Amino acid sequence: AQSVTQLDSQVPVFEEAPVELRCNYSSSVSVYLFWYVQYPNQGLQLLLKYLSGSTLVESINGFEAEFNKSQTSFHLRKPSVHISDTAEYFCAVTYYQAGTALIFGKGTTLSVSS
């Protein structure tokens, strides 16, 4: 069965520092990969996704993630974080072309302080 492991439950960082949120998935078949962000009392918003093509994907607000098939990882990075990036981040995976629902990791709380 597919599963997603987010290796860090909480990541505290200072503003303007770089950050990496780690995500590993278990499936051995082709997958779609996603990062979602959740602000307090809000639903989930898509941050970025990997479907095919370039293994490096970027979001409009400076986050990027790299699909690494050999290591079954999809780590999220940002070179310089802002206070407004404080939120819960979820990694998710779904089977390629199988129409299955997203399977989520347990989430990583990113706390950015000044």
Add this chain to the structure above:
Amino acid sequence: EAGVAQSPRYKIIEKRQSVAFWCNPISGHATLYWYQQILGQGPKLLIQFQNNGVVDDSQLPKDRFSAERLKGVDSTLKIQPAKLEDSAVYLCASSFENTEAFFGQGTRLTVV
């Protein structure tokens, strides 16, 4: 484009009572999902619909939870009777071709 609409936003009920949540997906999205998100955890799939048919309900506690999507558009999730452990945020999501799911703001259920 309107997003996924859910109501109510908040609900407080006593254990053993019943409750229902409503979801209206994005127009044209054939796939609809209900997820349960317990505090401090990631969302867990309860049920997935493709149009008005059930694709996956393997994690739905069928002795107390039910869901329907009669006309292939909006959907209702019901809990009867509720237990304390059902306290969670219930998220509805929809997708067009299973490449990306769009989420509503969720319904926060508190069972006391």
